Amino acid sequence: MQTNSDFTTSGSRAENRPLEEEEDPIANEPEMDDAGADDPIEAEPTVHPSEIAAPKERAPATHVVEDAKYGTLEGVGVIFGTVGTAEFNARLIGDIDKMEYVMVKHLHDGWTLGQIIDVQRKTDLTVEKAKRISDGGSVDIDEIVIAKVDVVGYRDDRNLLQVPRSPFKAGDMIFRAKDELIKEVIGLKENTPTGAYLGLLFGHDIRIEVDINSMVQKHVCILAKTGGGKSFLCGDLIEELMKHDVTVMVIDPHGEYGAMRDKGSHPKGAREFHITPRSFDDKILEFATDTTANKNAKPLKFTLANIEARDLLALTQIKNGKTFLTALRRAIDSVKSVKKDYGLKEIIAMLESEEDANNNSLIAELEYLNEVNIFAPQGTKIDELVQKGKMTIINLRGTPPDIAELIVNRIASALFELRKIGKVPPMMLVCEEAHNWCPQQGLSASSKILRTIAAEGRKFGLGLTIISQRAAKIDKNVLSQCNTQMILKVTNPNDLKAITNSLEGIAAGMDEEIQRLPIGVALIVGGNIQNPLFIEVRPRESRHGGESVEIIPTR
Numbered sequence: 001m002q003t004n005s006d007f008t009t010s011g012s013r014a015e016n017r018p019l020e021e022e023e024d025p026i027a028n029e030p031e032m033d034d035a036g037a038d039d040p041i042e043a044e045p046t047v048h049p050s051e052i053a054a055p056k057e058r059a060p061a062t063h064v065v066e067d068a069k070y071g072t073l074e075g076v077g078v079i080f081g082t083v084g085t086a087e088f089n090a091r092l093i094g095d096i097d098k099m100e101y102v103m104v105k106h107l108h109d110g111w112t113l114g115q116i117i118d119v120q121r122k123t124d125l126t127v128e129k130a131k132r133i134s135d136g137g138s139v140d141i142d143e144i145v146i147a148k149v150d151v152v153g154y155r156d157d158r159n160l161l162q163v164p165r166s167p168f169k170a171g172d173m174i175f176r177a178k179d180e181l182i183k184e185v186i187g188l189k190e191n192t193p194t195g196a197y198l199g200l201l202f203g204h205d206i207r208i209e210v211d212i213n214s215m216v217q218k219h220v221c222i223l224a225k226t227g228g229g230k231s232f233l234c235g236d237l238i239e240e241l242m243k244h245d246v247t248v249m250v251i252d253p254h255g256e257y258g259a260m261r262d263k264g265s266h267p268k269g270a271r272e273f274h275i276t277p278r279s280f281d282d283k284i285l286e287f288a289t290d291t292t293a294n295k296n297a298k299p300l301k302f303t304l305a306n307i308e309a310r311d312l313l314a315l316t317q318i319k320n321g322k323t324f325l326t327a328l329r330r331a332i333d334s335v336k337s338v339k340k341d342y343g344l345k346e347i348i349a350m351l352e353s354e355e356d357a358n359n360n361s362l363i364a365e366l367e368y369l370n371e372v373n374i375f376a377p378q379g380t381k382i383d384e385l386v387q388k389g390k391m392t393i394i395n396l397r398g399t400p401p402d403i404a405e406l407i408v409n410r411i412a413s414a415l416f417e418l419r420k421i422g423k424v425p426p427m428m429l430v431c432e433e434a435h436n437w438c439p440q441q442g443l444s445a446s447s448k449i450l451r452t453i454a455a456e457g458r459k460f461g462l463g464l465t466i467i468s469q470r471a472a473k474i475d476k477n478v479l480s481q482c483n484t485q486m487i488l489k490v491t492n493p494n495d496l497k498a499i500t501n502s503l504e505g506i507a508a509g510m511d512e513e514i515q516r517l518p519i520g521v522a523l524i525v526g527g528n529i530q531n532p533l534f535i536e537v538r539p540r541e542s543r544h545g546g547e548s549v550e551i552i553p554t555r
Contacts, residue, residue, distance in 0.1 A: 063093060063173065070111070073175040076102060077147060083167040085151065090174050092119070092145040099513075099534050100203040101177035102149060109154050109164045113177060113185040117513075118148040149174065152185055152531065161185065161530070179206055186531055196240035198233070198486075200273060202521060202534035210237075212244055214527030215484050216428050216463035219454060223499060224488030226469045229537065231256060231546035233486060233522060234430065234467050238391060239541050242283045245389035247427035249415065251408055251437065255397035258286055258296055259545025266539060273538040280542050285387060288395035289374045289403065297395050302410055303379040304332075304342060314445065315402050316365035324362045327351065341377035344370040372403055382418060385411075388425045401436070405445040408437045412449045419460045426461030429453065434466035435473035447475065454481040472498040479503070484526035489517040506532065 063075030076094030083089075096102070098119045106112050123143040132139050153163045182188070188206060189195070195209025220237070224230040238260070241248050250257050261281040288297035304312075309328040313321040331350040335342045348366050351359045369375070385392055394411060396404045408431070418424045431437050431450070438450040453464050454477065466482065468474055472494040479502040487506065490496055496511045506514075506525065510532065514523060517534075525532040 070178045075173045076176050077174045079170050079172045085167050087150050090147045092147050101182050102174045103177040104174045106164045112154045113152040114149040116147045117150050121145050198236050199535040199538040208535045211528040217458045218483030220465040220484045221482035222467045222486045223471045225490050228488040230467050233537050247425045248391040250393050250430040252393050253396045253433045255395045256545035257393045260542040262543035264540045264543050275539050278541045283390050286393040290398040293398045294395045301376040301379045343377050344375050386424045408446040419462045428463040430465040432467050434468045435470045438475040438478045440475050454478040471495040476502050487523040490514050
């Protein structure tokens with residue numbers, strides 16, 4: 001097999017010789033400055049997630065070789081120091097950035113893919129020289145740029161991903177990775193019939209498509225700090241699900257997803273993602289408890305037929321519910337005996353007819369629930385709520401938290417039971433602000449059913465997508481069941497710990513990278529993506545409804 005020494009280069013190998021000063025300069029250098037990385041009051045850049053700058057124009061390559069399979073290759077560095085099978089250091093001689101991919105030819109295993117995980121600039125500038133500069137003088141500064149490279153691997157004759165068993169040679173040239181090798185080694189396929197296109201591989205024009213079957217069958221989590229772009233990315237995912245005629249239901253606490261009826265717009269200056277703005281109005285159904293605040297929504301109503309007296313009491317502010325449990329059960333049973341379809345008005349009237357002063361506080365609480373107006377003799381039918389190939393938005397804007405928990409519980413329970421018997425199509429249930437519906441501490445009315453869906457929903461074709469800015473506050477039993485993980489910028493130490501502890505695809509060492517992710521860049525792993533990938537999130541085709549409100553207009 002041809003080795004690197006067989007190549008004819010246009011640059012001098014003598015210029016690229018490894019440093020002889022020390023074996024591993026990176027190990028002896030101070031850590032890169034983390035100041036402010038975890039600062040909770042750090043100002044977020046006012047950059048839209050899709051406004052990603054186009055890749056910078058690179059300097060002309062000066063170390064070029066020709067390869068029979070991959071054509072012209074640009075040399076970007078030389079391996080030096082101690083070389084392992086899993087990682088090595090390289091002195092950079094070309095223009096390449098952290099997290100980009102490189103390729104190096106192994107003596108026995110051929111072309112192997114690596115990823116730059118750290119870049120440092122080492123100089124001979126001393127304190128004394130720095131003072132001379134500050135005093136207006138000039139000094140000569142010698143510097144080198146050093147990269148730490150993780151070995152991703154190569155595909156063997158059986159198409160299995162392997163890592164070389166012997167190290168590369170010091171002095172070997174590393175090259176900017178060709179897209180063909182990246183796709184081959186990582187296993188990326190473009191324009192697939194079941195792929196959800198979410199963006200481009202960071203630093204490369206390679207489409208990243210996550211397999212929809214894997215997501216619905218094995219669940220998804222989207223995690224980021226406030227303003228990190230999680231709802232934007234979820235909108236991308238939902239657009240792809242709708243384009244593939246997948247049935248979706250979204251628990252929408254803030255009324256953001258109705259904006260997907262409107263066509264989006266291309267942010268100026270964005271790199272080319274090959275996205276055409278469009279409306280999804282013909283694919284969207286919307287229901288809300290408060291149709292006054294949510295004009296485009298149909299009223300969402302529930303019957304009292306299957307609700308227990310204990311559950312009804314749990315929705316009230318009565319602290320000692322047991323005191324009223326017997327009276328409420330008696331009233332419900334009395335109403336049921338004479339009426340098949342009934343509402344809270346009938347239960348209240350039955351309690352009032354008993355003329356028991358002890359029931360006054362219970363009656364007052366039930367009257368409050370009646371004003372919320374979600375219970376009715378005739379509820380919303382499931383065939384209205386779920387339609388094949390469409391997205392149903394459950395708009396909870398303006399709904400009291402305790403009522404919202406009941407709604408999530410009732411809907412999730414109905415979907416799970418109906419999916420088991422095939423009464424609704426295979427679908428994805430998307431839960432925004434998931435820490436409210438399945439908290440790690442305490443109980444929500446919807447906790448039990450969401451744990452059940454996370455554990456058993458895949459058997460019946462009911463997928464779960466959970467979205468939150470507080471990973472540490474989500475039930476770890478639910479979080480750990482999410483096989484496809486999409487992580488944007490997270491800085492809270494407790495949330496980072498929950499992510500690395502609960503999610504199999506996220507290694508402990510990635511917490512620093514997650515803290516430093518730019519807006520618009522996500523870490524994705526799971527399903528058909530076996531290795532964690534950094535992607536530049538694509539623009540939305542529809543309008544994003546989760547943008548912050550400007551207090552002082554800037555335009």
